[in-house]
Amino acid sequence: MNGPMQRRTTIKDVAEAAGVGVATVSRVLSGGSASAQTRERVLAAAARLDYHPSALGRNLRRQRTGGIGLLIPDITDAFYAKLTDGVLSCARSYGEPVTVGVTGDDPEREAELIGALIEQSMDRVIAVPSRDGETAGETWAPALRAGLNVVFADRRVRADVPSVVADDAAGVLTAMEYLIGLGHRKIAFLARHGQSRRVAAFTDALTSLGVPADRGLVVHARASRDSAYAAVAGLLQNRPDVTALLAGGNVLGEAAVLAARELDVRIPKDVSLIMFDDVPWAELCSPPLTVVARPAQDLGYRAAELALRQGRRPRTVALPTELVVRASCGPRSR
Amino acid sequence: MNGPMQRRTTIKDVAEAAGVGVATVSRVLSGGSASAQTRERVLAAAARLDYHPSALGRNLRRQRTGGIGLLIPDITDAFYAKLTDGVLSCARSYGEPVTVGVTGDDPEREAELIGALIEQSMDRVIAVPSRDGETAGETWAPALRAGLNVVFADRRVRADVPSVVADDAAGVLTAMEYLIGLGHRKIAFLARHGQSRRVAAFTDALTSLGVPADRGLVVHARASRDSAYAAVAGLLQNRPDVTALLAGGNVLGEAAVLAARELDVRIPKDVSLIMFDDVPWAELCSPPLTVVARPAQDLGYRAAELALRQGRRPRTVALPTELVVRASCGPRSR
DNA sequence: AACTATGATGGAATCGTTTCCATGAACGGT
DNA sequence: ACCGTTCATGGAAACGATTCCATCATAGTT
Numbered sequence: 019m020n021g022p023m024q025r026r027t028t029i030k031d032v033a034e035a036a037g038v039g040v041a042t043v044s045r046v047l048s049g050g051s052a053s054a055q056t057r058e059r060v061l062a063a064a065a066r067l068d069y070h071p072s073a074l075g076r077n078l079r080r081q082r083t084g085g086i087g088l089l090i091p092d093i094t095d096a097f098y099a100k101l102t103d104g105v106l107s108c109a110r111s112y113g114e115p116v117t118v119g120v121t122g123d124d125p126e127r128e129a130e131l132i133g134a135l136i137e138q139s140m141d142r143v144i145a146v147p148s149r150d151g152e153t154a155g156e157t158w159a160p161a162l163r164a165g166l167n168v169v170f171a172d173r174r175v176r177a178d179v180p181s182v183v184a185d186d187a188a189g190v191l192t193a194m195e196y197l198i199g200l201g202h203r204k205i206a207f208l209a210r211h212g213q214s215r216r217v218a219a220f221t222d223a224l225t226s227l228g229v230p231a232d233r234g235l236v237v238h239a240r241a242s243r244d245s246a247y248a249a250v251a252g253l254l255q256n257r258p259d260v261t262a263l264l265a266g267g268n269v270l271g272e273a274a275v276l277a278a279r280e281l282d283v284r285i286p287k288d289v290s291l292i293m294f295d296d297v298p299w300a301e302l303c304s305p306p307l308t309v310v311a312r313p314a315q316d317l318g319y320r321a322a323e324l325a326l327r328q329g330r331r332p333r334t335v336a337l338p339t340e341l342v343v344r345a346s347c348g349p350r351s352r
Numbered sequence: 353m354n355g356p357m358q359r360r361t362t363i364k365d366v367a368e369a370a371g372v373g374v375a376t377v378s379r380v381l382s383g384g385s386a387s388a389q390t391r392e393r394v395l396a397a398a399a400r401l402d403y404h405p406s407a408l409g410r411n412l413r414r415q416r417t418g419g420i421g422l423l424i425p426d427i428t429d430a431f432y433a434k435l436t437d438g439v440l441s442c443a444r445s446y447g448e449p450v451t452v453g454v455t456g457d458d459p460e461r462e463a464e465l466i467g468a469l470i471e472q473s474m475d476r477v478i479a480v481p482s483r484d485g486e487t488a489g490e491t492w493a494p495a496l497r498a499g500l501n502v503v504f505a506d507r508r509v510r511a512d513v514p515s516v517v518a519d520d521a522a523g524v525l526t527a528m529e530y531l532i533g534l535g536h537r538k539i540a541f542l543a544r545h546g547q548s549r550r551v552a553a554f555t556d557a558l559t560s561l562g563v564p565a566d567r568g569l570v571v572h573a574r575a576s577r578d579s580a581y582a583a584v585a586g587l588l589q590n591r592p593d594v595t596a597l598l599a600g601g602n603v604l605g606e607a608a609v610l611a612a613r614e615l616d617v618r619i620p621k622d623v624s625l626i627m628f629d630d631v632p633w634a635e636l637c638s639p640p641l642t643v644v645a646r647p648a649q650d651l652g653y654r655a656a657e658l659a660l661r662q663g664r665r666p667r668t669v670a671l672p673t674e675l676v677v678r679a680s681c682g683p684r685s686r
Numbered sequence: 687a688a689c690t691a692t693g694a695t696g697g698a699a700t701c702g703t704t705t706c707c708a709t710g711a712a713c714g715g716t
Numbered sequence: 717a718c719c720g721t722t723c724a725t726g727g728a729a730a731c732g733a734t735t736c737c738a739t740c741a742t743a744g745t746t
């Protein structure tokens with residue numbers, strides 16, 4: 019019904035119109051050598067016919083799809099949205115399209131998506147691998163075998179894959195210094211499953227600062243809002259002795275604020291709260307939240323850079339975090 | 353250094369291994385007819401060689417790239433992030449990859465991205481077109497000419513393109529009914545540039561409810577946080593007579609809360625505030641914000657459905673909004 | 687028993703591009 | 717004037733899949 023669907027104009031049409039061979043057209047269009055006269059004729063013909071080269075043909079010949087695959091746990095999470103923004107902005111400056119997939123932190127879905135990427139002959143992937151490494155070996159083996167250029171972001175789960183991460187340990191340490199300086203001793207850490215590295219940093223920081231670590235004060239939750247809320251509420255009810263909380267992500271932090279409000283625990287009067295990730299609402303919250311800011315956008319940008327630059331060797335870069343002090347922490351009161 | 357980069361296994365390898373022709377392999381793998389015996393042999397060979405068909409080859413032959421292009425103004429905006437999530441979730445159930453681009457609400461960047469999509473031979477696009485239509489004609493003409501299957505989301509700027517939008521007018525009307533019921537008369541609307549449809553709905557709602565519309569009470573801002581803040585602050589300082597605000601998006605709402613706090617205007621005591629879009633932080637805010645919730649995720653899902661179903665005709669679907677009353681509105685006090 | 691209908695099968699063309707290679711012209715040096 | 721070098725140029729071969737078409741065998745019909 020759409021009228022005679024016109025055939026796409028191909029390089030052959032241009033060659034014919036310009037009276038040259040297809041090879042010459044290809045050369046001119048991709049900056050090869052040609053006489054000024056032919057170059058002009060070809061360019062004119064291409065413009066006249068509104069010719070756009072087909073990425074399909076090119077990629078098939080070149081044996082690679084340009085473009086970047088991006089795998090993240092949850093696009094709805096402000097942190098990953100920002101990271102995605104960083105990747106997109108870098109990719110744009112290289113003119114590379116980005117294909118996004120959400121894994122939901124599920125290794126199985128992750129594996130599926132990797133398969134799809136390979137099928138698409140994508141040759142560059144940036145991923146926030148699901149969990150902290152337990153299954154990463156097998157999950158990512160096919161991708162590496164297929165010759166994909168993989169860069170991990172936010173988490174580092176294999177030594178042989180370059181990674182761009184935030185310096186979580188330093189962030190945790192600063193936060194602990196701050197809380198301990200305020201007199202807190204019973205500090206709990208709300209962790210997402212798989213944040214083993216951060217948990218380790220937490221206990222290390224505490225012991226290095228002379229505070230005995232209490233294993234019961236590390237509680238785990240899945241990435242969902244429900245799970246986070248349940249974990250926080252449980253902690254708050256079971257351990258009235260905790261006076262400070264470190265939330266390992268903005269979803270956890272959100273849950274903490276909500277649960278505290280529900281249980282009539284006041285922040286910062288009853289418990290102090292520090293949250294990972296500086297999201298817009300941290301400032302709008304009541305009280306405004308003190309946060310460990312990670313450079314989400316930069317993380318994505320640098321990862322994309324690493325993926326796009328080809329002459330790089332497996333190196334992992336760690337970006338600094340920053341403690342943004344607002345009003346959710348106070349001196350110990352009980 | 354990576355060892356001898358193994359050549360990808362092709363359909364030819366499988367054919368050879370199974371002792372059949374390539375045509376047969378293709379047929380078996382795409383569900384065509386074949387004898388049980390050959391089918392088994394081919395499948396076994398494919399599995400043994402770990403064969404994955406190349407999307408490149410297939411697409412070139414089929415003259416189309418599967419997959420969906422998604423163009424949104426800003427992935428960092430919680431509303432668009434959710435919409436994106438909806439698109440991804442629908443696409444996943446069809447096994448289609450999604451390529452995301454951000455336009456920044458800039459028609460020029462939009463046009464660039466459309467060009468890239470065409471070059472990729474994408475045949476399905478979901479887009480939140482930049483602005484409200486002024487330039488949409490020319491911007492989208494090449495895409496339609498190239499035979500792309502375009503679906504607009506969130507905004508409807510061309511009658512010949514199916515669109516999935518929220519019923520903004522109804523949302524605005526309900527909000528106005530609520531505010532006027534609380535006694536407010538001087539109500540301002542903070543609009544993003546290009547929300548002409550919503551502005552019209554705003555004035556219509558006011559007049560239909562018997563309140564004279566004041567053109568000075570509609571202020572415009574660009575999509576950025578800075579611009580939004582400036583617009584709100586200006587309004588609050590110039591028009592101390594306004595007693596209620598309707599913010600046309602979550603970025604505007606954020607700016608409103610921030611500016612009000614800065615200028616010592618208390619919500620809801622001094623001015624009432626209703627914001628478009630129910631974002632997680634609306635509940636965490638102080639006070640919790642009353643919002644016009646649009647079904648962001650559904651919008652994306654339905655748009656993707658429309659784009660993927662082929663036997664559809666240009667129709668636009670409008671999804672209902674919901675007024676979620678929290679604590680940011682009170683009776684008129686001055 | 688001959689002939690047709692049916693179904694499985696493989697060869698080859700095709701999609702649009704890049705790139706290798708051969709060809710021929712122009713040019714400069716001896 | 718001859719030869720070697722350089723350079724522009726076009727033909728043709730990939731790349732990996734799908735699909736048309738011809739071929740052949742087998743089963744079914746008269």
